[in-house]
Amino acid sequence: MWIFLPVAGISINLFVLIAAGASVGFLSGLLGVGGGFLLTPLLIMIGIPPTVAAASDSAQIVAASSSGVAAHFRLGNVDYKMGAVLLLGGLAGASIGVRLIKVLRMLGNADLLITLTYIVVLGAVGGSMFVASWRALRGGPAARRARRQLRKSRLLARLPLQVYFPHSQVQHSLLVPFALCVLVGALAAIMGVGGGFMMVPMMVYLLRMPPHVAVGTDLFQILFTCAGVTYLQATTNFTVDIVLALLLAAGSTVGAQIGARASRYLRGDQLLIILATLALLVVFRMVVSVVSEPESLLAPAAHASLRSAPEAVIVARLMAGGPSR
Amino acid sequence: MRRPKWLAAAVIGWAALARPAPAPLVGRGPRPLRITPSAIEVRLLYRVPPIRIEGEAAAGSLVVVVVRGEQKEETFNKKVRAGPIWISSGKVHVAGAPSVFLSFSSAPIDSGPPRQALDEQALTPAGIRRLIRVDAGGDPVDEEALRANYLSLKTKAGVYQVHNGGVELGRGEGSGVRFTVRFEWPRKAPPGTYTVTVFEWNGSELKPVAETTLPVLETGFAGWITEFAARKPAQYGIACVLLAVVAGFGIDFLAARMFPRGRRPVH
Numbered sequence: 001m002w003i004f005l006p007v008a009g010i011s012i013n014l015f016v017l018i019a020a021g022a023s024v025g026f027l028s029g030l031l032g033v034g035g036g037f038l039l040t041p042l043l044i045m046i047g048i049p050p051t052v053a054a055a056s057d058s059a060q061i062v063a064a065s066s067s068g069v070a071a072h073f074r075l076g077n078v079d080y081k082m083g084a085v086l087l088l089g090g091l092a093g094a095s096i097g098v099r100l101i102k103v104l105r106m107l108g109n110a111d112l113l114i115t116l117t118y119i120v121v122l123g124a125v126g127g128s129m130f131v132a133s134w135r136a137l138r139g140g141p142a143a144r145r146a147r148r149q150l151r152k153s154r155l156l157a158r159l160p161l162q163v164y165f166p167h168s169q170v171q172h173s174l175l176v177p178f179a180l181c182v183l184v185g186a187l188a189a190i191m192g193v194g195g196g197f198m199m200v201p202m203m204v205y206l207l208r209m210p211p212h213v214a215v216g217t218d219l220f221q222i223l224f225t226c227a228g229v230t231y232l233q234a235t236t237n238f239t240v241d242i243v244l245a246l247l248l249a250a251g252s253t254v255g256a257q258i259g260a261r262a263s264r265y266l267r268g269d270q271l272l273i274i275l276a277t278l279a280l281l282v283v284f285r286m287v288v289s290v291v292s293e294p295e296s297l298l299a300p301a302a303h304a305s306l307r308s309a310p311e312a313v314i315v316a317r318l319m320a321g322g323p324s325r
Numbered sequence: 326m327r328r329p330k331w332l333a334a335a336v337i338g339w340a341a342l343a344r345p346a347p348a349p350l351v352g353r354g355p356r357p358l359r360i361t362p363s364a365i366e367v368r369l370l371y372r373v374p375p376i377r378i379e380g381e382a383a384a385g386s387l388v389v390v391v392v393r394g395e396q397k398e399e400t401f402n403k404k405v406r407a408g409p410i411w412i413s414s415g416k417v418h419v420a421g422a423p424s425v426f427l428s429f430s431s432a433p434i435d436s437g438p439p440r441q442a443l444d445e446q447a448l449t450p451a452g453i454r455r456l457i458r459v460d461a462g463g464d465p466v467d468e469e470a471l472r473a474n475y476l477s478l479k480t481k482a483g484v485y486q487v488h489n490g491g492v493e494l495g496r497g498e499g500s501g502v503r504f505t506v507r508f509e510w511p512r513k514a515p516p517g518t519y520t521v522t523v524f525e526w527n528g529s530e531l532k533p534v535a536e537t538t539l540p541v542l543e544t545g546f547a548g549w550i551t552e553f554a555a556r557k558p559a560q561y562g563i564a565c566v567l568l569a570v571v572a573g574f575g576i577d578f579l580a581a582r583m584f585p586r587g588r589r590p591v592h
Contacts, residue, residue, distance in 0.1 A: 002371040002512065006547040007554055009515035011371035047482065047513055059569045066573030067580075074581065227566045234562030238554060242565050243369065243547075249569055253576035290410040296474040297467075298401035299413055 007241035008052040014247065016046055021060060021251025028061075028252065029068045029259025030266075031200065031215060031275045039248070048244065055233035056244040058226045063249030064256045065223040069216065071260035077216030079167035079209065082177060086199070087221040089178040093185020100186065119286055121187055121198070126279030129201045133273040168209040168217075177207055200275060204268070211268030356381050356501075356535040358523060365510060365541040378506040380523055380535055387430065387437040387526040388492045389448055390506050392539065394425030394484075395517050403461060403471075418460040419475050422453050425484045425514045429491030429506045438531040446524060446531060450476050450485060483511045516541045 004011045024039045039060070043053035072078050159173035184198045199221075203214035234240040263271060358380040365373055382388045398420040402413040428434070428448060435443070444452040457475060459468045479485040488508070495503035523535040543551050554561045 004367050004369055004371040004543070004547050006369075006543055006550040009543075011367075011512045059565050062566060062569035063573040063576075066570045067577040068573075070574055070577035071580070227570070230566050230569065231562040234554070234565055235558040238558060240554070240562065240565050242550065242554075242561075242568060245565065245569060246572060249572045250576075253573050254580070257577065257580040290412060292411070294404045294411055296478060297404045297471055298417060298419075298474045298478060299404055 003243065003247070005048070005052075005241050005244045007056075007239065008048055008244060010047065010049075012046065012048070012244075017244065017247045018251035020046070021064075021248035022255035023251075024248075025064045025067075025252025025255025026259040026262075027255075027278070028064050028219070029071065029256035029261075030263050031259075031271060031278070039252075043244075043248075051237065051239045052241050052244070055230075055237060055239035056241045056248070058229040058233060059240055059242065059245030060248035060252055061226040062223060062230055063245070064252035065219045065226065067253040068219045068256040068260055069223055071257055072212075072216030072219060075212070075216070075260070075264065076167075077212045078220050079165055079213050079217045080220065081163075082165050082168055082203075082207070082209065083217045083220040085174060085177045086181045086203075086217065087224055089181025090185040090199075090221065090225070092178075093182035093187075095185075096182065097186035117187070119283055119290075122279055122286075123283045125198055125201055126276045126283060129205075129272055130276035130280060132205070133269045133276060136269040137273065165209075168207070168213050170208050172207060180206060201272065204272065211271050212263065215263065215271065356523065358521070358535040358537050360521060360537065360539055363539075365539065366544045367516060367541060367547060368545045369547045371512070373510045376506075376508055376510055376539075378521060380504055381501045382494075382504055382523065382525050382534065383527060384500055384502045385527075386502075387432050387434075388494070388504050389428065389430045389434060389524040389526070390492055390504075391429075391448060391522050391524065392425065392427040393423040393520050393522070394514065395423070395519075396421060397424050401475075403464070403466065415462060415464055417466070417471060418462075419457060419471070420460070421456040421458040422475065422479075424517070425511065425519065426450070426453060426479070427486050427488075427508065427511070429488045429508070431490070431492040431494050431504065433489040434487070437526040437528075442526075442531040446533070448524065448531075450480075450487065453485075482513050484513055486511070510541075514541065516543050 001014045002011045003014045003017075020039065020042050024042070027038065040050075040053050040057045043057065044050050048056075069078060156172065156176060159175055161174040162171060163174050164171045180202055181199070184202055187198065199218050200211075200214050203209045203217065204211050207214075209217070230240055230245075266274075358378070361377045361379075362374065365376070367373065378390055380390075398418055401417045401419065403415050403417045404411050405414045407414070434449060438448075440451075443449050444455060447453050447456055454472045454476060457472045459466065459471050461471075476485065491506055491508065493505045493507075495505065517540075519539040519541060521537050521539050522533050524531055525534045542548070553564075
């Protein structure tokens, strides 16, 4: 069965779209990542114009993350207080990142730097997460870890604006999650990806939040970011195809439900090892794509329409996790 | 002095009657040409019937029927080599080529007219290549390679097609012969107005003998959405967000009832 996408102006097989949405939704519900970095290239591959793919993807992430947030809320996995701080920090970081990109572009070959940053940062995060989760699964050197954490905790406890986050059962200075999110947001903006990959490990390892709460809270902040992106894309670039978004959402919300339920049967370390493996696979794909000669010297430009867009759109788009350039 | 309203209405009415009638859509040119359906209506559930083009050509001539879309500028990322790796570096704007190019001929197209004549009328991908303008924002680029890549992307998407022998010649009627072209409309061809042109090669001259337009229109719910998105973007944006949230929570509500929460496993 073929369906016509009014804003994209092309027709696509209905079942292909639903299957694409379902597979990405499953990962979103399981790991708390937005899925934009996977779905947008997938849509471009099946023939959706890149600008429409990137914009409509935001609308489907709204549906998938609201479904995921609802499921995680019932499971008691959303820390709203922490989510609000992370959202503010992430937006501030993305804004800084966009300005940095402008400076890098003026300096010359920024794309090379961006590509290398992508590989190094994602590889380092994925690699260290994989090693840490693997050690935890096998019962690593707990005493040494505990000693290091105690020293770190004393240092962080001296910072001002200490706030207790009862849901996550952690106490931090407001400056800590905010500053970390500024950093992650800026890196995400420079790399042209969403922060999900970095945000979840950061919440677990640095903010010491329980992994399931980190996943639910990350989805909570993604919901708000993507709602903003969808509105801005619809009003600025006119590229949101609601038919495409709802079809993807039909698949992804069901996938997210299954993913959120599947996460209950996995331990925190197991969730992190899956996320780490996914991150390393993305890095591997990136390395293969940059070293092998491309089939065509012309690649579809997903951000073409953002050239003249206001900075708010670019910040929001990057926060939502655009395709990897 | 204010002119009476009836006078203004009479002037407008007279002007409308006196205006020459628009040229008939079908068969503009010396030869008749008929397309069935005369317009393609695209609805949400995509069901476009096969297209049939019928016309008349001079007996013994090579007939070429070309369907072309409007020319639109497209933007791409440019891939360049930086040391051992390939990266996207800057944008390339490609213009001058039709959005869709479907060519049908009664015999292999290069068996008749000379290459120069084909190129002049842009009847082959090689002819279209000459029309393509590449703007890389002043960066030095291999324009020929980029043109070839553009054509290959279009061919891969199914919007550039060449069908040698795609024109069926029928029985002759005096000095003329009937021809028919049947084809499936490309699914990735966007709505718009397409031009259908018939060319004849009589052994010495290649010339267009008939031309008409083929509108592809979005109708029904699909048309309404396009209109809504373009005319009221703010309301459309809000509707998109609300629909997505409602869809997400709605499916969660259904899923929670279908799969009630069990005891949470202890980690």
